[in-house]
Amino acid sequence: MEFRRIEESIFKALMILSLVFVVGSLLFVVGVILWRGLPVLSFDMVTKTGEGGYLLGKGGGILNAIIGSLYLA
Template sequence: MELRRVEESIFKVLMILSLLIVVGSLLGVIGTILWKGLPVLSIDMLTKTAEGGYYLGKGGGILGAIAGSLYLALGGTALAFFLSIGIAFYLQKEYSGGTRLSNMTRLSLDILWGTPSIVYGAFGFAVMMYFHMRA
């Protein structure tokens, strides 16, 4: 019984140490980004569109990149939301009657949800390399 308490204390200390390492690393990365990035961040950079040689040190800003990211995120969210509502209703047994297609779809979704996203990324990268595509 005493060994169990000693083990528990040791692993609790290890858990707290690992938490401190992870949080410290995160704060270090965020701190470095803010320390090096805040001096060059200006309102002009955020509100102007990019000019010809922005990435070569010339004038301009990142407004186009911010707007493009927002448009892409909002469009993807809207598309996924409306598709998912229809699919969710279809997959309910009360509405689909438990058809073979709905059962196969449910099984496929269970398999997809259980796969880590890094596997999808690696598979997509392998397909792109096979077809000699550029990212």
């Protein structure tokens, strides 16, 4: 009976360690995205429609992509 309690404690500790690792990884990825993305995000980029050369560094926005994502959701 004592073996089961030890085994349960070990696996509970492993589950908690796994949870901390997964949540920490998720927060790290979201943090890096926000850290690199927020300085270049502007209101015009979100509210304007894309133009022909948006992917080449020219003007435009992502409004069509946002509306399409909302439509599919």
